Amino acid sequence: MTRIQLACSSLLASAFILGGFLLVKLEGHATSSVHAAQVIKDRDFTFMTARTGSDEESLFVIDNINARLLILRSDVNRKRIELLDSTSLDRVFARSGNAAGRGRGRTERVR
Known part of the structure; x- marks a missing residue:
């Protein structure tokens, strides 16, 4: 060589x-990852913040009693908080279980 x-x-x-x-x-x-410091869990609610854009963070709230996911975004320029979405988690998981063809836990059809 x-x-x-x-x-x-x-x-x-x-x-x-x-x-x-x-x-x-x-x-x-x-x-993108979530760290434990960004999540606050209580008995009734779970709060998590995450970056959803280059200059934007959103607050995700899970209502553990009513099984709902709320997504909120702060608008600093207008000094207000906007509700972007409110989704039923029961409906989301029922739909994903049916779409996969193998729902886990429940055997009856969710309507």
């Missing part, structure tokens, strides 16, 4: 090692 081949092989190996380090380092930034 000549000195040039040895240098090229060393550079190529270094590039692969640095590329691997870069992928491992950037892996956490590629996905």
Whole structure:
């Protein structure tokens, strides 16, 4: 092996090692994750904030008594909070169980 081949092989190996380090380092930034500090759980409600846009965060509220998901967004410029969506979790999970063809837990059809 000549000195040039040895240098090229060393550079190529270094590039692969640095590329691997870069992928491992950037892996956490590629996905959106929720940390325990962003979630508050009470007996009746669960609150979670998450980034939903570049300059926007939304508040997700789960009403554990009525099985509803409320999604709220704050509009800082107008100094108000908007309700974006209110969804029945019973209906969402019944629909997803039927769509998958295998509902878990319930055997009767949910109407």
